[in-house]
Amino acid sequence: MPSVNPDILRWARETAGLSAEDAAAKLDLKDARGVTGAERLAALEAGEREPSRPLLVRMAKHYRRPLLAFYMAAPPTQAERGEDFRTLPPEHSxxxxxxxxxxxxxxxxxxxxxxxxxxxxxxxxxxxxxxxxxxxxxxxxxxxxxxxxxxxxxxxxxxxxxxxxxxxxxxxxxxxxxxxxxxxxxxxxxxxxxxxxxxxxxxxxxxxxxxxxxxxxxxxxxxxxxxxxxxx
Known part of the structure; x- marks a missing residue:
């Protein structure tokens, strides 16, 4: 099984609109031995650790990406949304x-x-x-x-x-x-x-x-x- 590019992990989380803290909570990454769940996720995104298969499955679910996306060589170019006529406040979600x-x-x-x-x-x-x-x-x-x-x-x-x-x-x-x-x-x-x-x-x-x-x-x-x- 090919290894996961850590840049993909960060891209998938950010394009899902999740902070590291929110993502860690959804992925059930708990604090352990003085290390927070968000810090554990940051280590994965920095390439210091390799995510397990069950964790990748949870990421696919919560980041709304197919599992195969995590094995791409690099994050894909952001797809064009087309003509966007919305008027959104600066603080929109x-x-x-x-x-x-x-x-x-x-x-x-x-x-x-x-x-x-x-x-x-x-x-x-x-x-x-x-x-x-x-x-x-x-x-x-x-x-x-x-x-x-x-x-x-x-x-x-x-x-x-x-x-x-x-x-x-x-x-x-x-x-x-x-x-x-x-x-x-x-x-x-x-x-x-x-x-x-x-x-x-x-x-x-x-x-x-x-x-x-x-x-x-x-x-x-x-x-x-x-x-x-x-x-x-």
Whole structure:
């Protein structure tokens, strides 16, 4: 088994938004013989000690990285997040940002699976509306394009539903009929990883075959339709 590059350990922890103290607590690195758990972790990240296999498994879980990532020769280049329109306060949570990055990685993987499945079944259709508009064309032109592409009926949208108000269910259905995958996701699998709506309300991953839109379901249901329209 190849050895672990200590730079990878530090990169994985920092990109998970964890301080050495917080990471040591999550990894169950306890104080021993006058050495704190954070100091034990620092020794691992400095290459003074080699992490055990069980510890690497715990790191993979809490840092939200595949186990194989710890055997890379060097930390990978930070993936591009794309155009980020968020306005965040200076004191916003780095840990929450790390959760958003983990969610984007997860949805990108789903998108790739869907695209490959469509291509293998010869069902991949290039969607002409993806990337067809620019900000220079203005809001009215973009709105007209959305209405035409999704074949929206304003009265049906306004009626909405009791369970998903604001016409979200109708808007989602029309988007999916047009070939857009719409996901409601507000955490990474448990309530411990809930994504704050001030950090993330929604994002879009453009693709000419399998475009995805994600809406944070931790937000008020009345806001879902607004976020979906914004990402469209």
């Amino acid at each position: 780095i840990a929450q940002d790390a959760l958003v990055d983990a969610l984007i990685r997860d949805v990108r993987a789903r998108q790739q699976i869907v695209r490959e499945a469509l291509e293998e079944e010869d069902a991949a259709i290039r969607l002409p509306f993806v990337g067809s508009m620019t900000m220079r064309q203005g809001a009215n032109a973009v709105l007209a394009s959305i209405v035409e592409t999704l074949n929206l009926d304003l009265e049906r949208y306004r009626r909405g539903t009791n369970r998903q108000p604001g016409g979200f269910a109708y808007l989602r259905h029309q988007a999916e009929q047009a070939g857009i995958y719409v996901l409601l996701i507000g955490n990474l699998g448990s309530h411990h990883t809930s994504l704050d709506v001030e950090t993330f309300r929604g994002f879009a991953l453009a693709d000419e075959v399998a475009p995805f839109v994600v809406v944070n379901d931790q937000d008020a249901q009345t806001a879902w339709a607004f976020t979906l329209l914004h990402e469209l």
